[in-house]
Amino acid sequence: GASNCGGDFGVQLKRCGYDGIVITGKADKPVYIDITENGAEIKDASHLWGLDTEKTQEALSPKTGKLVIGPAGENLVKYACLISQERAAGRCGLGAVAGSKNLKAVAVRGDKGIEVAHRESFIEAVSQAHKQLAESGDTQEFAKYSSVSLLPFSNEFGFLPVRNFQDGSTSQAESMNAAAHESRVWMRHWACAGCPIHCGKMGMIKRGPYAGAICDNVEYESVGLIGGNLAVSSVEAMAFINQTCDKLGLDTISTGGVVGFAIEAFERGLLDETSSGGLKLSFGDHRSILKLIHQIAHREGLGGLLADGVVEGAERLGKGAPDFACAIQGLETPAWGPRGSAGMGLAYVTGDRGGCHQRGFPIGYETSGSWPKGEMADGWHLEGKGELVSWEQNLLAALYSLTICEFGRSGVSYDTYRSMLAAATGLSLSEEEFLLVGERIWNLIRLFNLREGWTQDQARVPQRFKEALPSGVMKGHAFTDEDIAALLEQYNTARGWDDSGRPLAHTLTRLGVDAL
Secondary structure (H helix, E strand, O other): OOOOOOOOHHHHHHHOOOOOOOOOOOOOOOEEEEEEOOEEEEEEOOOOOOOOHHHHHHHOOOOOEEEEOOHHHHOOOOOEOEEEOOEEEOHHHHHHHHHHOOEEEEEEOOOOOOOOOOHHHHHHHHHHHHHHHHHOHHHHHHHHHHHHHHHHHHHHHOOOOEOOOOEOOOOOHHHHOHHHHHHHOEEEEEOOOOOOOOOEEEEEOOOOOOOOOEEEOOOHHHHHHHHHOOOOOOHHHHHHHHHHHHHHOEOHHHHHHHHHHHHHHHHOOOOOOOOOOOOOOOOOOHHHHHHHHHHHHHOOOOHHHHOOOHHHHHHHHOOOHHHHOOEEOOEEOOOOOOOOOHHHHHHHHHOEOEOOOOOOOOHHHHHHOEEOOEEOOOOOOOOOHHHHHHHHHHHHHHHHOOOOOHHHHOOOOHHHHHHHHHHHHOOOOOHHHHHHHHHHHHHHHHHHHHHOOOOHHHOOOOHHHHOOOOOOOOOOOOOOHHHHHHHHHHHHHHHOEOOOOOEOHHHHHHHOOOOO
């Protein structure tokens, strides 16, 4: 499991003099960890247990960076997340890991200065990064509209999840776009610590049943999984559902996937009002969706079936339910349906933490027709996708090891990132050496996963993505088992791995990695 988020927690931790925290064991009662320049102390959190993430953060000192869980983490919902300010480390259920340790929160506050190896060079490199961000059209689009700006592109090319991924585009997209959120909810911009982009948007719902609720912006992933996937077109309802998930400490991606699955199961007659605790589920009904989300966070009613994720829920439900459970390698699919993008499908089935859009996003290269090494075949051609995906995974692994923000990645050049690294740490790497770092990381993670029982049999797409898209420019596209097998063969060859996805001895020797 791995996840990351913005906010000021990392900065505060560094100002305490620490690069990271390792937490082992389990407390015998609810606790939180209080970290200062003078060390760490484990404190009683009985008064915090049961509170939502907003109230938990309010109860802790206002001058601290905080990482907290909500009721979903306390109840070990497998897609519970960690919340810091208005940001969520959403994926992989790390909130449940904290809950299993009876750890309600970590609070950090420090005033130490942060030293770098070459101060003047660092300031120069950071100034260059700021200049590139200011001149980047993509970054300025994020600054104005956050990631919701991606919605028209996703909808046009058939990547948007619609009604539990039954389709890839919707006529409701215009009512869900960034302009609608800006005009009807957003009121001001905000930023994580030290960030010049200010992609965060704070606002208030001004009309409808949720009027008066204060909320932050709904990112593209949440618009896709709460909006398109659940057929909720009202931006007010979307914002309120998103804020509810944040307060309960639920990953909006997995929650949207699980709820979409439940609604389709209800429509198919696999669930009814008796098994749903009186809920009459339907796509677009935000009231019943909200009630189900509360059930999930507290493992009540139907939530007890769904709290362990869509794969386990489908297996327990049976009766053909696994055929429309949209998860890859156990992780609920993000808001980029892979039909129409062979590269995206390959990135999902080879992702280190499951089907994840942040471990490779070849869609951009496939739709543009080019990548740094030359021309690229369009989304549905299999040729060259193994090399493309492995290259991008290496690049992203290296970049994410710097703890960069996804929204700044498209604006700041890779050379500038390497310049900042060299100035901050004294570690000067060529482009080739930087990519080698990423490749080493990717091979180490694969060795770890193999040791923990992963096999290439898990590298498959669900039945839903083997069904042809019914509409849009990618109409008719779907995966076959033969497609996945051919893509994996390309990928393993490009990586220097054997047919089972295990790194070969000569690959590990070249990377200086010992087999685990």
